[in-house]
Amino acid sequence: MGRQRSTSVTLTDVARLAGVSVATASKALNARGEVAPDTRLRVLQAANQLSFQPNVLARGLISGRTRTIGLLTDELGGRFAFPILLGAENALGNEQMSVLLCDARGDAIRRQHYIRTLLARQVDGFIIVGDSNDLRPSISRDIPVPVVYVYGQSTDPNDLSVLADDEGGARLATEHLVGLRRRRIAHITGPQSYRAARDRVTGLLAVLAESGLSLVGGEPLYGEWSQRWGRHAARMLVTAHRDIDAIFCGNDQIAAGAAQALLEHGRRVPDDIAIVGYDNWEDMAADCRPPLTTVDLDLQRLGSTAVTHLFAALDGSPASGVIRQPCRLVVRESTGLLPAH
Numbered sequence: 001m002g003r004q005r006s007t008s009v010t011l012t013d014v015a016r017l018a019g020v021s022v023a024t025a026s027k028a029l030n031a032r033g034e035v036a037p038d039t040r041l042r043v044l045q046a047a048n049q050l051s052f053q054p055n056v057l058a059r060g061l062i063s064g065r066t067r068t069i070g071l072l073t074d075e076l077g078g079r080f081a082f083p084i085l086l087g088a089e090n091a092l093g094n095e096q097m098s099v100l101l102c103d104a105r106g107d108a109i110r111r112q113h114y115i116r117t118l119l120a121r122q123v124d125g126f127i128i129v130g131d132s133n134d135l136r137p138s139i140s141r142d143i144p145v146p147v148v149y150v151y152g153q154s155t156d157p158n159d160l161s162v163l164a165d166d167e168g169g170a171r172l173a174t175e176h177l178v179g180l181r182r183r184r185i186a187h188i189t190g191p192q193s194y195r196a197a198r199d200r201v202t203g204l205l206a207v208l209a210e211s212g213l214s215l216v217g218g219e220p221l222y223g224e225w226s227q228r229w230g231r232h233a234a235r236m237l238v239t240a241h242r243d244i245d246a247i248f249c250g251n252d253q254i255a256a257g258a259a260q261a262l263l264e265h266g267r268r269v270p271d272d273i274a275i276v277g278y279d280n281w282e283d284m285a286a287d288c289r290p291p292l293t294t295v296d297l298d299l300q301r302l303g304s305t306a307v308t309h310l311f312a313a314l315d316g317s318p319a320s321g322v323i324r325q326p327c328r329l330v331v332r333e334s335t336g337l338l339p340a341h
Contacts, residue, residue, distance in 0.1 A: 009050045018046040068098045069310065070118035072111065075131035076103035079281060080299060084129055084151055087303025095311070097124075106131065115142055125310045127303075128152070133163060133196040146313035150306040151299070153322055160313075162306045162323045166196045169295040169327035170203030173248050173276045176293070176329055178211045180336075182246035182274055186216035188233040188258060189250025190225040197222065197250055200278065204248060216241050225250070230257025238265055238273075245273055246335075252277035252284040255292050259334065263289065270336035280330050290333035297327055 130152015138156035255277030280296035
């Protein structure tokens with residue numbers, strides 16, 4: 001004999017148990033402000049007692065919303081995208097909103113397909129996650145609901161983009177080294193074509209100028225975002241500039257490679273040369289010899305900030321322009337204490 005289907009609990013059942021009208025029960029469950037606190041509590045207790053699950057489709061038809069957000073990324077497997085998405089998902093979950101996640105993998109045709117698919121699902125808004133901190137073409141004209149860009153600035157100034165403040169992060173790193181009385185500071189970073197690399201150089205040079213210092217070698221060493229490049233560039237630096245006492249690196253991979261090369265050349269970190277990385281990639285920074293002082297982009301907060309501004313747009317208060325979220329410095333053993341000299 002087949003299993004008997006249980007009777008679905010309805011909003012009417014919740015209202016009856018709470019002793020209120022159906023309209024009042026609906027307002028209480030949807031956090032509408034015109035319901036008295038004790039009434040709202042009574043309705044919530046009744047819903048919990050009956051294990052009431054609201055009909056999302058019906059609620060969407062009434063409110064004009066599906067309480068669903070589309071998250072569109074180009075690099076789900078990247079170590080920057082996932083923390084951002086996690087922060088966004090946590091913020092959306094706190095508001096009992098659902099997430100539909102799509103990874104376009106950098107393919108324009110796939111991206112357009114996912115936009116059409118998410119719009120067919122009637123999502124209330126979009127969060128577009130960049131695969132780098134560079135400019136990206138705006139796609140807002142193809143999307144009739146609010147859009148927020150995160151970790152990748154839209155080319156349209158009328159869009160809202162939430163970014164990490166790379167220039168400010170570089171200032172933190174350089175001020176830390178200058179505060180430790182390091183005076184011969186060099187910079188190894190990734191490709192000059194990356195906006196993040198250029199912004200970090202801007203912050204570095206500004207602090208050096210304010211401190212009456214110049215960059216060792218006169219120019220940053222641009223290369224790859226890799227340990228191999230970090231090792232190679234550090235060897236060049238200690239060979240050409242014996243008096244160098246600090247290296248600020250554009251990411252943690254470069255810094256880990258630089259630290260390895262310095263140890264191989266008999267230079268002690270941080271006693272002889274202090275090193276600061278960037279990104280606070282935990283697996284890399286904490287396991288480096290010695291563990292890296294580095295700049296944390298606070299990527300999860302970047303995702304939750306994007307959600308906050310998307311909610312504001314959904315409530316009729318959209319913003320535009322660029323929001324640069326401050327970074328923070330995580331101090332570990334690679335910069336040590338004040339040198340004795």
